[in-house]
Amino acid sequence: MKITITEDQSQILHFLHKGQGPFTISEVSEKTGVDQAHVMGFLTFAKEKGWILLEERPKEEIVPSPEAAEHLLKGVPERQMLPLLAKEPSLPMKKVASEAKDLGIPVNEIIKWGSLRGWIEKKKGDLSITKAGREGIERKDDDERALELAIAHKVTYLDELSRHGIDSERVKKLLNNRSSLAKIKPRIIRFVHLTQEGRNALNEVKVKKERNVLSSEDITSGEWRSVELRSYDVTLEAEKAYPAKIHPLQKILQQTRRAFLEMGFTEIVSPQVESAFWDFDALFQPQDHPARDMQDTFYLKHPVEAKLPHADIVEKVKQTHENGWETGSTGWGYQWSQERARHLVLRTHTTASTIRALAEDPNPPRKVFCVGRVYRNEAISYKHLPEFHQVDGIIIDEESSLATLLGTLTVFYQKMGFEKVKFKPDFFPYTEPSAEVSVWMPQREGWIELGGCGIYRPEVTHPFGCRFPVMAWGLGLERLAMLRYGFHDIRELYWSDLDNIKEVALCQ
Amino acid sequence: MPVVAISVNRINSLLGQSYDIKKLVTTMQQLGCDVEDTVRISLYTCTFCNAPLEKLEKEDPPKRCDFCGNESETPFPHFSTDNAIRIDLLADRPDLFDPGGLARALKGYLGLAEGLSEYPVKGASVEVEVNPSLLQPESYRPFIVCAVVNMPVLDHNGLREIMKLQENLHWGIGRDRKLASIGVYDMAAITPPIRYRSVDPVGFSFTPLGMPGKSMSPRQILEEHPKGVAYAHLLSNLKAYPLLIDSKDQVLSMPPIINSEETKVSIGSQKLFIDVTGLTRDAVTKSLDTLVCSLAELGGEVEAVKIKHPEAEQTTPDLNPRAIIIQYKEAKKWLGLDFTEEECMGYLRKMRLSVTHKGDDAYEVHYPAFRTDVRHEVDIFEDLAIGYGYANIPTRLVPSMTVGKARGEELLSHTVREIMIGLGFTEIMSLNLMSEERHFQKFRLAPDDSGVVVANPKTIEQAVIRGHMMTGIMETFHKNRRKATPQKIFELGNVIRFNPKKETCTEENRHAAFAIIGPETGYAEGRAVLDSILREIGRCGTYHPAHHPSFCEGRCAHVTGENDLWAILGELHPEVLNNFGLAYPVTLCELRLMGVI
Numbered sequence A: 001m002k003i004t005i006t007e008d009q010s011q012i013l014h015f016l017h018k019g020q021g022p023f024t025i026s027e028v029s030e031k032t033g034v035d036q037a038h039v040m041g042f043l044t045f046a047k048e049k050g051w052i053l054l055e056e057r058p059k060e061e062i063v064p065s066p067e068a069a070e071h072l073l074k075g076v077p078e079r080q081m082l083p084l085l086a087k088e089p090s091l092p093m094k095k096v097a098s099e100a101k102d103l104g105i106p107v108n109e110i111i112k113w114g115s116l117r118g119w120i121e122k123k124k125g126d127l128s129i130t131k132a133g134r135e136g137i138e139r140k141d142d143d144e145r146a147l148e149l150a151i152a153h154k155v156t157y158l159d160e161l162s163r164h165g166i167d168s169e170r171v172k173k174l175l176n177n178r179s180s181l182a183k184i185k186p187r188i189i190r191f192v193h194l195t196q197e198g199r200n201a202l203n204e205v206k207v208k209k210e211r212n213v214l215s216s217e218d219i220t221s222g223e224w225r226s227v228e229l230r231s232y233d234v235t236l237e238a239e240k241a242y243p244a245k246i247h248p249l250q251k252i253l254q255q256t257r258r259a260f261l262e263m264g265f266t267e268i269v270s271p272q273v274e275s276a277f278w279d280f281d282a283l284f285q286p287q288d289h290p291a292r293d294m295q296d297t298f299y300l301k302h303p304v305e306a307k308l309p310h311a312d313i314v315e316k317v318k319q320t321h322e323n324g325w326e327t328g329s330t331g332w333g334y335q336w337s338q339e340r341a342r343h344l345v346l347r348t349h350t351t352a353s354t355i356r357a358l359a360e361d362p363n364p365p366r367k368v369f370c371v372g373r374v375y376r377n378e379a380i381s382y383k384h385l386p387e388f389h390q391v392d393g394i395i396i397d398e399e400s401s402l403a404t405l406l407g408t409l410t411v412f413y414q415k416m417g418f419e420k421v422k423f424k425p426d427f428f429p430y431t432e433p434s435a436e437v438s439v440w441m442p443q444r445e446g447w448i449e450l451g452g453c454g455i456y457r458p459e460v461t462h463p464f465g466c467r468f469p470v471m472a473w474g475l476g477l478e479r480l481a482m483l484r485y486g487f488h489d490i491r492e493l494y495w496s497d498l499d500n501i502k503e504v505a506l507c508q
Numbered sequence B: 001m002p003v004v005a006i007s008v009n010r011i012n013s014l015l016g017q018s019y020d021i022k023k024l025v026t027t028m029q030q031l032g033c034d035v036e037d038t039v040r041i042s043l044y045t046c047t048f049c050n051a052p053l054e055k056l057e058k059e060d061p062p063k064r065c066d067f068c069g070n071e072s073e074t075p076f077p078h079f080s081t082d083n084a085i086r087i088d089l090l091a092d093r094p095d096l097f098d099p100g101g102l103a104r105a106l107k108g109y110l111g112l113a114e115g116l117s118e119y120p121v122k123g124a125s126v127e128v129e130v131n132p133s134l135l136q137p138e139s140y141r142p143f144i145v146c147a148v149v150n151m152p153v154l155d156h157n158g159l160r161e162i163m164k165l166q167e168n169l170h171w172g173i174g175r176d177r178k179l180a181s182i183g184v185y186d187m188a189a190i191t192p193p194i195r196y197r198s199v200d201p202v203g204f205s206f207t208p209l210g211m212p213g214k215s216m217s218p219r220q221i222l223e224e225h226p227k228g229v230a231y232a233h234l235l236s237n238l239k240a241y242p243l244l245i246d247s248k249d250q251v252l253s254m255p256p257i258i259n260s261e262e263t264k265v266s267i268g269s270q271k272l273f274i275d276v277t278g279l280t281r282d283a284v285t286k287s288l289d290t291l292v293c294s295l296a297e298l299g300g301e302v303e304a305v306k307i308k309h310p311e312a313e314q315t316t317p318d319l320n321p322r323a324i325i326i327q328y329k330e331a332k333k334w335l336g337l338d339f340t341e342e343e344c345m346g347y348l349r350k351m352r353l354s355v356t357h358k359g360d361d362a363y364e365v366h367y368p369a370f371r372t373d374v375r376h377e378v379d380i381f382e383d384l385a386i387g388y389g390y391a392n393i394p395t396r397l398v399p400s401m402t403v404g405k406a407r408g409e410e411l412l413s414h415t416v417r418e419i420m421i422g423l424g425f426t427e428i429m430s431l432n433l434m435s436e437e438r439h440f441q442k443f444r445l446a447p448d449d450s451g452v453v454v455a456n457p458k459t460i461e462q463a464v465i466r467g468h469m470m471t472g473i474m475e476t477f478h479k480n481r482r483k484a485t486p487q488k489i490f491e492l493g494n495v496i497r498f499n500p501k502k503e504t505c506t507e508e509n510r511h512a513a514f515a516i517i518g519p520e521t522g523y524a525e526g527r528a529v530l531d532s533i534l535r536e537i538g539r540c541g542t543y544h545p546a547h548h549p550s551f552c553e554g555r556c557a558h559v560t561g562e563n564d565l566w567a568i569l570g571e572l573h574p575e576v577l578n579n580f581g582l583a584y585p586v587t588l589c590e591l592r593l594m595g596v597i
Helices: A007-018 A026-030 A036-049 A068-072 A075-088 A093-104 A109-116 A131-138 A142-152 A157-163 A168-175 A196-204 A216-221 A249-260 A312-322 A339-342 A353-358 A402-415 A456-462 A478-485 A498-503 B008-013 B023-033 B100-109 B154-174 B219-224 B227-233 B283-297 B328-335 B341-350 B375-387 B408-422 B470-479 B521-538 B573-580
Strands: A004-006 A052-064 A122-125 A126-131 A182-194 A206-209 A227-229 A273-275 A298-303 A345-348 A366-375 A385-394 A421-428 A431-441 A446-456 A469-476 B003-007 B034-045 B052-056 B078-088 B121-130 B143-150 B179-187 B196-198 B239-247 B253-255 B271-278 B301-308 B311-318 B321-326 B354-357 B362-365 B453-456 B487-497 B508-517 B543-547 B553-560 B565-572 B586-595
Touching: A004 A007, A007 A026, A007 A036, A007 A196, A007 A206, A026 A036, A026 A182, A036 A052, A052 A142, A052 A157, A052 A168, A068 A142, A075 A093, A075 A109, A075 A122, A075 A131, A093 A109, A109 A122, A109 A131, A109 A168, A109 A206, A109 A345, A142 A157, A142 A168, A168 A182, A168 A339, A196 B565, A216 B196, A249 A385, A249 A402, A249 A478, A249 B408, A298 A345, A312 A339, A312 A456, A312 A498, A353 A366, A353 A385, A353 A456, A353 A469, A385 A402, A402 A421, A402 A446, A402 A469, A402 B328, A421 A446, A421 B023, A421 B078, A431 A469, A431 B375, A446 A478, A469 A478, A478 B408, B003 B008, B003 B034, B003 B100, B003 B154, B008 B023, B008 B078, B008 B100, B023 B034, B023 B078, B023 B100, B034 B154, B052 B154, B100 B154, B100 B283, B100 B341, B121 B143, B143 B283, B143 B311, B154 B179, B154 B283, B179 B253, B179 B283, B179 B328, B196 B271, B219 B227, B239 B271, B253 B271, B271 B283, B311 B573, B321 B328, B321 B375, B321 B573, B328 B341, B328 B375, B341 B354, B341 B362, B341 B375, B408 B487, B408 B508, B408 B521, B408 B586, B453 B487, B470 B487, B470 B508, B470 B586, B508 B521, B521 B553, B521 B586, B565 B573
Parallel strands: A004 A206, A206 A227, B121 B196, B121 B301
Antiparallel strands: A052 A182, A122 A126, A273 A345, A298 B453, A366 A385, A385 A469, A421 A431, A431 A446, A446 A469, B003 B078, B034 B052, B034 B078, B143 B271, B143 B301, B179 B271, B196 B239, B239 B253, B301 B311, B321 B362, B354 B362, B487 B508, B508 B586, B543 B553, B553 B565, B565 B586
16 A cells, blocks of 8 residues: 655655755755645654654854954954053053953953963963964964854754864864853754665655645545645644624523513513502502602602502502501501602612502412613612612412412522522511522532512502412522622623623633 | 621620620621621720710720710720620511610520510609790701600710610611710700790700810801701791700700710719600601610610600600500411411510410410511411521422413514624613713704703712713723724613603603724614614514714614614714714614503
């Protein structure tokens, strides 16, 4: 069976065959234009096949220092001193020192390297130039020439200097321990030799075409059969891509709706611009209750008043507030005002929806819920917004009770992903008994309060003809969203930073 | 909501026990207290009025007194440190505001006591005469109730508890002194009978609390004294101010503003005179009963006061227990719990109520006077449930089968959301309330009668409710203006407009809005998206050229069709882009999906 290689690989074999080897690996890469990693990959394969031999040779590389070029240009220190020395038979060391100082070069370097080169001699505290020194003025020394080569070429090895008529032994002697000019570093260099098998293989292998991308023609013509797709490093990271997606808070709202729909609830709505009658009075909230203050509730300038429901209903609510009517209650004992009930407000809770639903049809069994926006007259801060979302629900049932209320909410929160739900007594004006719901957040290792619930007082239900206990609850949804997504500022939910929305994974 | 720190040592000494803090916290929660956390607190003394002040141990010592309002240059002196449980007060349960009230409830829940706590009231020896002027509009503050309480000699803690409870009752019942305000005085400084009358703002003076040696007229107090400045608004409609003064013309207080310096309660006081004045009978009675019963729990002996109104006499406080009949079977049904009649009576007694069988299902429950929240047997059912323990309630679902049903606008919104996300649009959400400028002017629109306008916004940012959805879209672009374009976003929501035919004079419609910002976007791109939405939701629209101030002339369409179809589509006017600091064109469309209200 023929061995198949790629076009690149074939090119490498041909290069080795034609050229005056052996070649180093970087030479092969440079001359063939094939990426060095791919060259290495193929050579490993070729070596196994016996097509090539890899010979390792120790070499010594001249690595010029970053300042080497500047030194050569100005002349090494001992070279700078030569013209001066050439003028006199000898100079006192003192004079040499002061001249060196003027030139800005260290005098000890002049002595050390000038002596080593054989350019100068020191006798009784006087310095004089030698014959070699005089010749040296006009002629570059071996190490200087070697350095020029090393700076001009990328890589220069000591053993290659003889080609240029340079004495490599002298270079080594002069550059060793002179790191201001260069370092001589030992290297292992691998050379590629093409073997006879390799030469034979040139005629035997099958060469496959390579592509980065298959063209439509490659695919339809069947050309793809003789084409090899270049492989990728599939472990590399890719650019990030995000789907367009639902808003994180909206996801909570939809999840909430789905949970109640799955539990057999009918979805309801009611106006966001609501009458005080349905927002407060129908819920037996006395007209002087602090929640009705301008401080807490948005009232409207336009329009101002709502129409009240049927006079019969209004009368029963009035009586209930004033004296308890037939509910068995004492009522609040004040004079109820129709005018105040007519005021339009931005609904302060979605409980206005559920009480409307109750008034519309008080007969069991009924399960309704409403997810909607509610408003409180609060200044904007990281914790509070003047508008937010709630889910309210009621169950009218012959079996309605505190026990079934707590059971219903436990199931709801389990559907929302909270395994542990607990209740503690709380106090609300229109439910009795009332409870506060908390869920366990494992990430926070704590209980988080999420809303209130209770059984509507008879003063709430009787005026609408409902004689069964009605379970009711109102739960905030923004807090749930913030906890789930780790937002610390409620405003992040409404001042949409598109990057934040992208980052919230759909599974969250 | 105010937060109070309840000292653990104090509670244990009132209970005669040494419960650990955890046990107390759990029990308080079972009773319905909103426990915030447990802390170390430090106590300090005001150098002006001697009131004890409380701070967290880690906080700086106070320089300003909460009681007399005075401010010192150097911090007040420290006198002790304590472990405490901090609770958020619930306005509905003022009987659980202070150590005395909490101890009463805890004793029952922990099995240290049961049944009604009775508070005997001794006959009246002090009289208060009420001047008819208090019923007149010029100096209206008609209701007054009083009591005398003989306390064990007051120490720092006792004084602090009384003052804190007074302050918290002002919040919980008194509506910040408006409906009811409480005065507590050292009886030793008072010579009965006491007169409740009105006084002119000038031409009369006394020394207000916290300013010894400085006699001030009522008007001066309202203008200069810290508490006067803080509460002057409560008297702003009056021409003459309420005043309590004794038979020797010693002023007790000017309700609801400030007491006098001479009659103030301090460490070592023993016999206290208490008055509550206010605007509703319910608030003053509840304040007095709650305060007096808590003092009785702290060891006080209560003495009545005779209030002589112009036409009637009344003796306060009336601490006789009130009675209500409950039905045993109704209670079981309401709560969905199964308990025997014996157990039922046990739970009630545990909640510090007394109960007697009245035949058949009926039980008569006696509850303390301060429990004015009891209006119906269901109020007693709540106590029963707390006595049973919320944590012990076996929860279940109602057995009846019902079929769920979603709203049409939600189903349609869901479809549109799928379309938009499929087309690569990211959903945003924005607020409904905004300033007129953001809703109208920035879009080159003028406010008109179709809008819904808020009467009392805290800031102009909540002045109107949205009648279109363009603001949220454009503000989102503004917020993301430094990010890569194109950006494609959409929002689904209700817009609200004036409609006098509707019950609440407004109509609500579900709208969808989408927009694209980027150098390449234009009308054609928007049109393609809108066409695709309409096709997917099975609607059909006719495009008409439209002139809309927010859009470029000649690049805006108004879309109509069957079933009230309405949409506006176009390239936004460059001035609108400038108004939102945007550097690229925006194609925007707003579509009415369906009516909601």
